[in-house]
Amino acid sequence: MAVSYSSSLSTFSAAAAAAAFSETKPSIGPASSQAVRFPSISSARPFIVPFTSNSPVVRNQRASFVAPRAAAESPSSTTTSPTSFHGLCYVVGDNIDTDQIIPAEYLTLVPSNPAEYEKLGSYALIGLPASYEKRFIEPNETKTKYSIVIGGENFGCGSSREHAPVALGAAGVAAVVAQSYARIFFRNSVATGEVYPLESEVRVCEECRTGDVITIELGESRLINHTTGKEYKLQPIGDAGPVIEAGGIFAYARKTGMIPQSA
Amino acid sequence: FYCTQRQRRSGSRCTHSSFRPPPFIFLGNQTSLNLFAFTVSGKKLQSFRSAERPQAMASSTIASPSASFIPTKKELGRSAFSPASSPFSVPKCRKSISKKIVSVMAPQQSERKPAATGSVKTAMTMTEKILARASEKTHLSPGENVWVDVDILMTHDVCGPGSIGIFKKEFGQNAKVWDREKIVIIPDHYIFTNDERANRNVDILRDFCAEQNIKYFYDIQDRGNFKANPDYKGVCHIALAQEGHCRPGEVLLGTDSHTCTAGAFGQFATGIGNTDAGFVMGAGKLLLKVPPTLRFVMDGEMPDYILAKDLILQIIGEISVAGATYKSMEFVGSTVESLNMEERMTLCNMVVEAGGKNGVVPADSTTFKYLEDKTSLPYEPVYSDQQARFLSEYRFDISKLEPIVAKPHSPDNRALARECKDVKIDRVYIGSCTGGKTEDFMAAAKLFVASGYKKVKVPTFLVPATQKVWMDVYSLPVPGSGGKTCSQIFEEVGCDTPASPSCGACLGGPKDTYARMNEPKVCVSTTNRNFPGRMGHKEGEIYLASPYTAAASALTGYVTDPRDFLQ
Numbered sequence: 001m002a003v004s005y006s007s008s009l010s011t012f013s014a015a016a017a018a019a020a021f022s023e024t025k026p027s028i029g030p031a032s033s034q035a036v037r038f039p040s041i042s043s044a045r046p047f048i049v050p051f052t053s054n055s056p057v058v059r060n061q062r063a064s065f066v067a068p069r070a071a072a073e074s075p076s077s078t079t080t081s082p083t084s085f086h087g088l089c090y091v092v093g094d095n096i097d098t099d100q101i102i103p104a105e106y107l108t109l110v111p112s113n114p115a116e117y118e119k120l121g122s123y124a125l126i127g128l129p130a131s132y133e134k135r136f137i138e139p140n141e142t143k144t145k146y147s148i149v150i151g152g153e154n155f156g157c158g159s160s161r162e163h164a165p166v167a168l169g170a171a172g173v174a175a176v177v178a179q180s181y182a183r184i185f186f187r188n189s190v191a192t193g194e195v196y197p198l199e200s201e202v203r204v205c206e207e208c209r210t211g212d213v214i215t216i217e218l219g220e221s222r223l224i225n226h227t228t229g230k231e232y233k234l235q236p237i238g239d240a241g242p243v244i245e246a247g248g249i250f251a252y253a254r255k256t257g258m259i260p261q262s263a
Numbered sequence: 264f265y266c267t268q269r270q271r272r273s274g275s276r277c278t279h280s281s282f283r284p285p286p287f288i289f290l291g292n293q294t295s296l297n298l299f300a301f302t303v304s305g306k307k308l309q310s311f312r313s314a315e316r317p318q319a320m321a322s323s324t325i326a327s328p329s330a331s332f333i334p335t336k337k338e339l340g341r342s343a344f345s346p347a348s349s350p351f352s353v354p355k356c357r358k359s360i361s362k363k364i365v366s367v368m369a370p371q372q373s374e375r376k377p378a379a380t381g382s383v384k385t386a387m388t389m390t391e392k393i394l395a396r397a398s399e400k401t402h403l404s405p406g407e408n409v410w411v412d413v414d415i416l417m418t419h420d421v422c423g424p425g426s427i428g429i430f431k432k433e434f435g436q437n438a439k440v441w442d443r444e445k446i447v448i449i450p451d452h453y454i455f456t457n458d459e460r461a462n463r464n465v466d467i468l469r470d471f472c473a474e475q476n477i478k479y480f481y482d483i484q485d486r487g488n489f490k491a492n493p494d495y496k497g498v499c500h501i502a503l504a505q506e507g508h509c510r511p512g513e514v515l516l517g518t519d520s521h522t523c524t525a526g527a528f529g530q531f532a533t534g535i536g537n538t539d540a541g542f543v544m545g546a547g548k549l550l551l552k553v554p555p556t557l558r559f560v561m562d563g564e565m566p567d568y569i570l571a572k573d574l575i576l577q578i579i580g581e582i583s584v585a586g587a588t589y590k591s592m593e594f595v596g597s598t599v600e601s602l603n604m605e606e607r608m609t610l611c612n613m614v615v616e617a618g619g620k621n622g623v624v625p626a627d628s629t630t631f632k633y634l635e636d637k638t639s640l641p642y643e644p645v646y647s648d649q650q651a652r653f654l655s656e657y658r659f660d661i662s663k664l665e666p667i668v669a670k671p672h673s674p675d676n677r678a679l680a681r682e683c684k685d686v687k688i689d690r691v692y693i694g695s696c697t698g699g700k701t702e703d704f705m706a707a708a709k710l711f712v713a714s715g716y717k718k719v720k721v722p723t724f725l726v727p728a729t730q731k732v733w734m735d736v737y738s739l740p741v742p743g744s745g746g747k748t749c750s751q752i753f754e755e756v757g758c759d760t761p762a763s764p765s766c767g768a769c770l771g772g773p774k775d776t777y778a779r780m781n782e783p784k785v786c787v788s789t790t791n792r793n794f795p796g797r798m799g800h801k802e803g804e805i806y807l808a809s810p811y812t813a814a815a816s817a818l819t820g821y822v823t824d825p826r827d828f829l830q
Contacts, residue, residue: 099797100794105774108421110425153585157585160538161520182618183618188538188539191538192538207510250538250542
């Protein structure tokens with residue numbers, strides 16, 4: 001879905017330069033609301049940013065998939081490149097709501113605080129009922145050995161708490177593959193850049209078992225289960241991909257010149 | 264009750280070929296009757312409209328001749344929405360009676376039939392119109408992504424600190440918010456607890472509000488006595504309404520999924536995460552995708568044992584927890600019009616439980632009356648065009664509805680209350696934005712009165728949503744009780760003393776939260792979610808119900824149909 005954005009990009013940069021942001025001036029506020037241009041486009045993706053990046057430049061700049069946050073990288077259970085993930089999967093069912101992903105009692109932890117961000121990760125999926133025999137994170141661990149979560153319908157339903165995708169990302173999840181998502185969870189995943197919310201075409205949650213070895217080829221929208229030998233098609237991540245890869249909407253907006261570099 | 268169609272979870276679209284409301288006359292029950300007593304004559308409609316419009320436009324906004332009726336006053340195509348360039352002056356709405364009906368359309372050539380003029384294309388639903396105006400577009404269709412100006416941004420103690428952290432990190436430590444009067448900060452979730460981090464989070468809000476000179480910060484410092492805090496309100500969604508921050512036609516975003524509650528005021532209101540909120544704090548705008556609208560038409564006189572909670576549980580049970588994902592839910596019909604504002608709020612509150620993006624109830628005299636003493640800011644309601652296209656339409660005959668519960672562990676696990684009469688329960692919880700408002704407590708109290716002041720058989724926890732609700736519970740007389748207040752009635756039947764207003768145990772919270780479920784129990788609750796662990800314990804079993812059903816269940820110790828006491 002190529003969109004010609006080069007001309008609007010230059011307009012944007014000019015506008016940003018005209019705003020002449022510096023540390024001494026107030027940043028985006030009522031007086032300078034013109035400085036930030038908000039063009040609109042239409043797209044089929046639920047969450048969209050104004051620029052589509054078909055250029056491979058953005059991806060090639062990254063040697064490996066690095067969690068774009070202050071958090072440490074997940075343990076060597078995952079090897080990834082910008083266009084693929086490889087690791088063990090953890091399988092859950094339908095309607096996994098945010099209370100199961102991160103119970104409310106842990107919401108006193110503030111995600112933008114690095115130490116509390118890590119702590120949030122240690123509680124990821126702790127709300128799952130006892131029927132899930134394998135724990136997502138071992139009792140004495142703070143990170144998960146499963147870098148891919150596979151779910152059913154309506155993953156992430158319930159609350160708008162951004163703590164949900166944050167906890168998963170902080171725990172070491174690189175991608176979730178679900179049949180469908182609740183909208184706020186999907187939007188938060190993209191905005192934070194914490195996990196790739198990928199959509200499957202079939203009920204992958206019934207085809208995979210916790211502990212199966214998985215590869216996701218992002219560029220080809222493919223999931224390979226090495227344990228069963230089966231492959232599945234995924235919906236393309238589309239315009240949300242570059243946003244997540246950049247590390248969320250703010251990072252993406254800065255990278256593309258939509259807003260100036262942060263003070 | 265009878266639903267004409269079912270939307271499958273797989274997302275198949277069941278669309279009616281065209282929206283054809285049945286003819287009936289709006290039976291206003293308030294002073295608006297004189298304004299809206301139209302006859303079902305297409306001719307009268309036309310002459311009315313041309314009298315309003317100075318230009319002799321073709322009646323392109325009027326439906327084809329077959330629609331020679333006016334289903335409700337909202338569906339007239341009455342649109343108070345005007346682009347900035349409109350020659351019409353749309354009066355700002357402060358009082359209901361003086362509202363003029365103005366329809367703003369691009370001029371059409373008179374020869375062409377409505378279908379060919381583009382009027383079908385330009386017809387919009389309420390949600391589409393609100394977002395169009397907020398993004399300064401003359402027309403929007405579902406699926407479009409637009410940058411929308413935000414009228415109000417709300418945050419609370421759970422998500423506020425995170426949003427503030429992102430705002431400062433991204434816009435700069437010394438950045439100023441886009442508008443200090445459009446951000447409303449309401450601590451409400453984890454307030455009456457000794458949890459240090461929870462208390463610290465309220466401090467973070469306070470520091471930010473001082474630094475930014477935020478106009479609306481409903482602070483609390485003395486946790487031992489909520490009444491000693493004159494600014495403190497309580498549950499954010501109820502506080503927003505009570506303090507006049509909800510206005511028809513506006514865009515309200517909040518860092519809480521139940522922000523959709525405000526749609527009861529005919530505005531676009533939805534929940535967002537910390538990152539989006541941090542963005543709005545700095546920019547005052549957000550990129551939103553325009554949702555298609557599902558229309559729910561509810562007609563029939565509401566039985567006196569049915570409340571709005573039963574209506575929404577019925578709908579969620581019908582379409583499932585993902586039935587409205589990425590969609591807007593519009594509630595119309597005579598039953599909806601008969602609801603007071605708090606009941607409409609209950610209806611819109613649980614839109615998110617169906618996956619909905621937002622819910623809307625068209626503003627009418629009930630809305631305007633409620634707002635009279637609460638806001639002095641001007642507002643302009645908008646209404647769905649008569650030819651607006653809806654993804655699906657569901658019709659309910661409410662007169663036949665029976666009390667509903669949602670069984671563990673999903674809000675769409677619908678059952679009739681009377682079918683669950685053998686379910687023994689351990690406790691009852693009446694509270695939250697969904698079921699802790701003044702009307703909710705009044706309903707519970709009325710049932711206790713009707714039962715002859717029987718004593719409750721299980722611990723019955725009462726958590727008023729806000730200070731105002733708490734005061735109402737202690738001061739308003741309950742009809743039929745000979746002047747007793749809710750609190751007196753609750754005391755007489757043995758309920759727990761009404762607690763300090765907050766979100767309380769609806770979502771569990773810190774371990775010392777009042778009424779938190781710390782052991783596996785069976786609870787009938789007027790709250791909004793019953794997923795595993797929602798109120799604290801993973802093996803807890805929560806039956807979502809109306810205040811009537813909750814009160815009835817308290818009296819028997821089993822899930823109970825309120826008709827056992829109300830009839």
